[in-house]
């Protein structure tokens with residue numbers, strides 16, 4: 001197949017011009033270098049040649065500095081000033097108003113001060129339609145303007161012809177219409193000759209099939225017009241006429257439009273020397289080498305991909321594809337090359353997460369649609385554009401505009417874009433939370449951490465100050481997995497933050513972190529599957545928490561027999577930092593599969609308790625409450641936790657996990673995440689109470705819920721280490737709390753533990769105060785997927801109690817009480833699965 005190659009004004013933003021030299025018989029690198037006044041080394045470099053061997057017909061890329069006579073247009077962006085209108089701006093740049101309107105997609109003549117207008121740019125390159133020319137001489141005629149008319153409802157060809165002062169036949173020709181039928185929304189090419197010359201008399205009508213093929217030929221050094229004419233079997237005059245030449249002088253590298261003699265047409269006398277086949281061969285050579293250049297580039301891309309593309313590689317490839325497009329904007333490869341530039345920018349964005357790359361991709365897709373509005377790939381370009389504006393940039397106005405202009409081109413048979421993207425129930429359209437007063441300058445994203453288990457993942461994003469966030473869900477698309485991303489602003493990434501967290505998790509492939517624009521950090525979660533997610537913000541420290549929860553599938557065969565489909569505990573043990581946790585995981589693994597499924601079956605019913613996670617509060621830099629004797633809550637509760645753990649293991653034979661087993665700081669948000677990812681069956685957080693009233697004493701047990709009790713709220717604030725929780729943030733927290741399905745079980749566990757703890761201690765101490773079971777929004781319990789409680793085991797601020805904490809006895813009794821409570825809870829379950 002031949003490629004049609006047309007002459008067209010093209011612009012480079014490159015500093016050099018590129019030409020292709022086809023190696024002829026007897027030529028070598030030296031001779032070619034001489035022709036172009038470049039070095040052999042350069043040619044080898046440009047063409048990645050390892051040796052100096054050349055093949056006849058081989059195409060070589062030659063770079064030359066821009067010659068004066070080559071046309072170069074840089075993009076000009078004009079910012080509308082006061083008092084300016086389209087006319088004055090058009091005058092200023094010596095362009096037409098129509099041009100400006102088309103380039104900028106303006107629907108009216110109204111301009112706004114400050115509005116940016118593209119005056120000259122890529123869009124100028126190819127305003128002339130492609131293969132529809134009836135008279136080739138016109139294609140070189142700059143004066144001819146092309147308008148796209150979108151057919152309105154009820155409009156006929158006659159109406160349109162009248163409107164533009166052209167004939168119906170013209171419109172049919174320009175648009176390759178076989179019939180007069182048009183439909184609303186159809187885009188029609190309308191050509192207007194605005195040159196002062198009288199319009200040329202139309203050339204004889206030809207059916208599109210018979211239209212002669214046209215190619216662009218680059219004059220080689222030393223070639224004469226007569227030689228060229230002869231080689232193509234056409235007349236010199238025809239070439240002169242076609243190319244508006246003054247005489248028969250041609251210069252090297254000049255591009256000439258050649259109209260090939262059609263098969264079946266008579267070969268002109270000038271073409272005697274060459275047979276038709278030879279002409280065809282010559283054209284084929286030219287055409288196939290273009291295809292070859294494109295294929296070579298694709299191969300180069302593949303090779304680079306194997307190594308992994310760097311930003312530089314992307315930009316290089318984009319520039320090369322763009323080059324190919326610019327060189328042959330009317331060839332068949334042009335739309336593919338152009339679309340490649342858009343796709344590559346979009347792909348680059350997915351790595352860089354930079355807004356500039358995204359905008360560049362959008363620009364390229366739009367340009368593609370402008371240039372190739374009838375191309376089969378337009379639908380893909382439209383969908384990409386919509387995704388970029390709607391999903392990634394949140395520019396709904398622009399997205400609407402695209403839908404208005406292009407929506408018709410989306411296939412009806414397919415799942416409509418709208419439905420696919422909007423009717424998804426899980427897609428949340430969250431508005432940015434408003435905490436504007438708290439935001440003075442950019443905050444830093446200090447850390448992004450993923451705590452992950454078999455069917456649970458928590459992402460913890462930590463900042464050094466207050467921030468806004470916006471959550472988005474991108475459904476799966478051909479080239480991309482479903483993605484959940486959150487934009488955090490105003491914020492910058494700390495240099496220490498890893499840009500990629502690779503996970504082999506059930507829900508998550510990876511977490512990617514990038515600076516989207518100067519004040520937005522974008523965190524993208526590449527998902528594998530998604531059942532449910534929750535997002536909420538914590539303060540002190542400022543954190544954004546994203547919880548991803550999967551569902552285990554269970555097939556109930558018959559009563560009492562449950563087959564659970566479950567994942568084997570994978571390599572997740574490796575990912576955790578805490579040694580104890582890793583250890584217990586190893587033990588768990590060695591227990592073997594049958595036991596695992598047994599545990600799982602029990603868990604399906606919510607009955608079994610095999611694994612208990614103990615959470616000694618505070619730790620490290622956070623001492624918790626401090627007693628009058630200097631005793632710290634963090635140390636006492638760690639001791640208490642170990643006592644409880646030992647008893648649980650010995651007496652109940654359960655597996656005990658700790659959020660910490662030494663004096664280290666573990667963020668609040670990470671604690672329930674550990675319990676979830678390790679599939680603990682109970683979560684018990686241990687604390688000591690504090691009060692400005694030194695006489696305050698007693699025990700209380702909390703489960704996660706809302707409270708109106710000011711005392712409970714006070715304790716929650718104490719343990720949350722937060723007293724300035726913003727209202728907006730609280731709303732998300734509320735949602736997260738409401739999503740806790742283990743509310744009833746947690747209350748039950750709290751009741752049992754409180755009761756047994758007080759009962760046991762009262763046996764030995766006369767002054768034990770029962771402050772009861774309460775609920776409060778404790779951060780440390782938010783997002784737990786198992787019954788979870790928080791115990792406030794007496795007041796460290798009371799001097800009498802603080803003294804008791806110095807020894808082991810009091811703690812020992814508290815531990816015993818807690819274990820009895822847990823035991824009672826487990827026994828209250830209908831089915832007990834521990835041995």
Ligand SMILES: [Zn+2]
Pocket residue numbers: 617618624625633686687688719
């Ligand atoms: Zn505490």
